[in-house]
Amino acid sequence: xxxxxxxxxxxxxxxxxxxxxxxxxxxxxxxxxxxxxxxxxxxxxxxxxxxxxxxxxxxxxxxxxxxxxxxxxxxxxxxxxxxxxxxxxxxxxxxxxxxxxxxxxxxxxxxxxxxxxxxxxxxxxxxxxxxxxxxxxxxxxxxxxxxxxxxxxxxxxxxxxxxxxxxxxxxxxxxxxxxxxxxxxxxxxxxxxxxxxxxxxxxx
Amino acid sequence: xxxxxxxxxxxxxxxxxxxxxxxxxxxxxxxxxxxxxxxxxxxxxxxxxxxxxxxxxxxxxxxxxxxxxxxxxxxxxxxxxxxxxxxxxxxxxxxxxxxxxxxxxxxxxxxxxxxxxxxxxxxxxxxxxxxxxxxxxxxxxxxxxxxxxxxxxxxxxxxxxxxxxxxxxxxxxxxxxxxxxxxxxxxxxxxxxxxxxxxxxxxx
DNA sequence: CAAAGAAGTGAACTTCGATTCACTGTCTCG
DNA sequence: CGAGACAGTGAATCGAAGTTCACTTCTTTG
Numbered sequence: 001x002x003x004x005x006x007x008x009x010x011x012x013x014x015x016x017x018x019x020x021x022x023x024x025x026x027x028x029x030x031x032x033x034x035x036x037x038x039x040x041x042x043x044x045x046x047x048x049x050x051x052x053x054x055x056x057x058x059x060x061x062x063x064x065x066x067x068x069x070x071x072x073x074x075x076x077x078x079x080x081x082x083x084x085x086x087x088x089x090x091x092x093x094x095x096x097x098x099x100x101x102x103x104x105x106x107x108x109x110x111x112x113x114x115x116x117x118x119x120x121x122x123x124x125x126x127x128x129x130x131x132x133x134x135x136x137x138x139x140x141x142x143x144x145x146x147x148x149x150x151x152x153x154x155x156x157x158x159x160x161x162x163x164x165x166x167x168x169x170x171x172x173x174x175x176x177x178x179x180x181x182x183x184x185x186x187x188x189x190x191x192x193x194x195x196x197x198x199x200x201x202x203x204x
Numbered sequence: 205x206x207x208x209x210x211x212x213x214x215x216x217x218x219x220x221x222x223x224x225x226x227x228x229x230x231x232x233x234x235x236x237x238x239x240x241x242x243x244x245x246x247x248x249x250x251x252x253x254x255x256x257x258x259x260x261x262x263x264x265x266x267x268x269x270x271x272x273x274x275x276x277x278x279x280x281x282x283x284x285x286x287x288x289x290x291x292x293x294x295x296x297x298x299x300x301x302x303x304x305x306x307x308x309x310x311x312x313x314x315x316x317x318x319x320x321x322x323x324x325x326x327x328x329x330x331x332x333x334x335x336x337x338x339x340x341x342x343x344x345x346x347x348x349x350x351x352x353x354x355x356x357x358x359x360x361x362x363x364x365x366x367x368x369x370x371x372x373x374x375x376x377x378x379x380x381x382x383x384x385x386x387x388x389x390x391x392x393x394x395x396x397x398x399x400x401x402x403x404x405x406x407x408x
Numbered sequence: 409c410a411a412a413g414a415a416g417t418g419a420a421c422t423t424c425g426a427t428t429c430a431c432t433g434t435c436t437c438g
Numbered sequence: 439c440g441a442g443a444c445a446g447t448g449a450a451t452c453g454a455a456g457t458t459c460a461c462t463t464c465t466t467t468g
Contacts, residue, residue, distance in 0.1 A: 003413040003466050013415085038456060039418095048417040050458080059456065130372075157373055157395035164372020165365035165403075168334075191361035194408055199369075199399050202406030207436050207443040217445085241425060243448095252447040254428075263426065 017055045020045045024066045029109040032116050033063065063118070064125045070113055071129035074102060079136050088144030089201055093193050095140065096166060099133070100189045103170050115171050134159045141200055151203045162196050169195070221259045224249045228270045233313040237267065237322050267322070268329045274317055275333035278306060283340050292348030293405055297397055299344065300370060303337070304393045307374050319375050338363045345404055355407045366400050373399070 005013075023045035027036035038059055042049045056062040081095045103110035112118075113126065137159035144150035169192040209217075227249035231240035242263055246253040260266040285299045307314035316322075317330065341363035348354035373396040 002468095005414085006466075009414090009465075016415095037454090042418095049456090050418065051416055053457070054415065153398070154391070154395040157392060158399055161369035161373045161396060161399045164368035164370070164375070166368070167372065168368020169361055169365045171364075171368070187358070188361060191358040192365060194357070195362055195365045195403050198406040198408065199403035202402040204398055204402065206438095209444085210436075213435075213444090220445095242427085243425080246448095253426090254448065255446050257427070258445065 016045075016047065016051075020047065020052055020055055020062070021066055021069065024062055025070065025109070028063075028066060028112050029106065032108065032112050033118050033122075036063070060119060060121050063122050067113060067122055067125045067129075070109060071126070071132075074099065074113070075129060075132050075136070077102065078133065082136055082139055088140050088147055088149045089197060092137070092140045092144070092200065093197060095136065096162075096193050096196055097189055099166055100170055100192055101185075104185045104189070111171070114167050130163060134163050137162045144200065150200050153200070158200060161199065165196055165199070166192060220249075220251065220255075224251065224256055224259055224266070225270055225273065228266055229274065229313070232267075232270060232316050233310065236312065236316050236320050237326075240267070264323060264325050268326050271317060271326055271329045271333070274313060275330070275336075278303065278317070279333060279336050279340070281306065282337065286340055286343055292344050292351055292353045293401060296341070296344045296348070296404065297401060299340065300366075300397050300400055301393055303370055304374055304396055305389075308389045308393070315375070318371050334367060338367050341366045348404065354404050357404070362404060365403065369400055369403070370396060 020041065024036055024041045027040055027044060038049050038052060041062070042052050045052070052062065056065070078095050078099050081091055081098055084091060084094075086094075103114075113129070118126070134156070138155050141150060141153070141155050141158055141162075145152055145155070169188070224245065228240055228245045231244055231248060242253050242256060245266070246256050249256070256266065260269065282299050282303050285295055285302060288295060288298075290298075307318075317333070322330070338360070342359050345354060345357070345359050345362055345366075349356055349359070373392070
C-alpha cells in the first residue's frame with residue numbers, strides 16, 4: 001500500500017535535479033540570466049515547468065544554486081593553490097593565472113558569475129563568493145608578509161583590490177559587447193598577474 | 205492660431221524635465237533601481253505617470269540618462285585632475301582619492317552606478333563610463349611611462365586593473381549588506397591609493 | 409491487479425510594473 | 439474671445455514572467 005521510494009527512483013530524481021541545474025547553467029552560460037526563464041530551463045531539461053517546482057521552491061533558489069555550484073568550483077581551484085609549496089609570490093601568481101584563465105575560457109558564465117545584473121538574492125550568493133575569493137588572497141598576502149616577502153600593508157583592502165583588479169581586468173574583455181574581439185588571452189592574463197604582483201610585493 | 209512656445213514655457217518644460225531626473229536620481233540614491241518604479245518617480249516629481257512619457261520615451265531611457273549624468277559628473281572630476289600640474293604619480297594618487305572619496309560619500313548612488321543589478325541597456329551606459337574612467341587612467345599611466353616615472357607596462361590592462369581595484373576596494377564596503385559597518389573611510393582610501401601606486405610604479 | 413501515494417504536466421492564474429490614450433486643462437495668437 | 443495646439447492626467451491596458459493546481463501517468467505494495 002504505502003509507497004517507498006526505491007533506490008532506482010531515488011537516483012532518477014537526483015538525476016533529474018541535476019539535469020535541471022545543468023539546463024539552467026547552460027542557458028546562463030550562453031545568454032546570461034535573462035535568457036533563462038523557467039519555461040526555457042524546463043524545456044531544455046526535458047520536463048514541464050511545474051516539475052521544476054518539485055525540485056526547487058522558486059526560480060531564485062534554482063539560480064542561486066547554480067551560482068553557488070559554479071562559484072564553489074572556481075573557489076576550490078584557487079584555494080587549492082594556496083596550499084601548495086612555494087613562495088607566496090609564486091602561489092599568488094598561480095592563483096591569479098588559474099582564476100583569470102578559467103574565467104577567460106568560460107566567458108559568458110564567468111561574466112554572469114561576477115558581473116551580470118541579477119536579483120538581489122542571487123547577488124548575495126555571488127557576493128559571498130567574492131568574499132571567499134578575497135579571503136584566499138588575504139591568506140596568501142598574510143603569509144607573504146610574515147615570510148618577509150611582501151611589505152606590511154592593510155591586508156583586507158589589498159585583497160579586495162586584487163579581486164577587483166582581476167575581475168575588472170577581465171570584465172572589459174568579458175563583457176558581452178567586448179566579446180567579439182578575440183584578444184590575446186595569455187598576454188592579458190600575464191599583464192594582470194604582473195600588475196597584481198607589483199602591487200603587493202613593491203615597497204611604497 | 206499657431207502655437208509658438210514662449211521662452212517661459214520652454215523654461216518650465218526644461219524645469220520639469222530636470223525635476224523628473226532629480227526625482228529618479230533621488231530614489232535611486234536611496235533605494236537603488238528597484239525602488240524607482242515610474243509611479244514613484246512621477247509622484248516624487250509631482251507629475252502624473254503619463255507626463256513622464258512626454259519627456260522620456262521609456263523608463264530605460266530615463267534611467268540611462270540619470271546614470272549618464274551622474275557618471276559624467278564623476279568622470280569630469282577625475283579627468284580634471286589629469287590636466288593639473290605635477291608628477292604622474294601625484295596626479296594618479298589624487299585621481300584615485302577623488303574617485304574613491306566621492307564614491308564613499310554618496311554610497312548608495314555610487315553602488316547603483318558601478319555595481320547594482322540593472323537592465324542590460326542601462327548597464328551599457330554604465331560600462332561606457334567605466335571605459336571612460338579607464339581611459340583617464342590610461343592617460344596618466346602613459347604620461348608616467350614617457351616621463352620615466354613608471355616602468356613600461358601594458359597600458360590598457362593596467363588601467364583596467366586600476367579601475368577594478370578602486371571599485372572592488374569600495375564595493376566591499378559599498379555593497380548594501382556591508383553598509384552597516386561604519387569603517388574608516390580615509391584609511392580605506394589611503395590603502396587603495398597605495399596599492400594602486402605600487403602596482404604602476406614598481407618594477408617587476 | 410487494484411489501490412494509494414508520488415511525480416509529472418502545462419494551461420491558467422497572478423502579479424507587477426511599464427506603457428497607453430481618451431479626456432481635461434492651459435497657453436498662444438489672430 | 440475662440441480656435442488650434444500643446445501639456446498633463448491617471449485609470450485602464452498590456453506583456454512578461456513566475457507560480458499554482460486539477461488532472462494524468464507512473465511506481466510500489468498487499
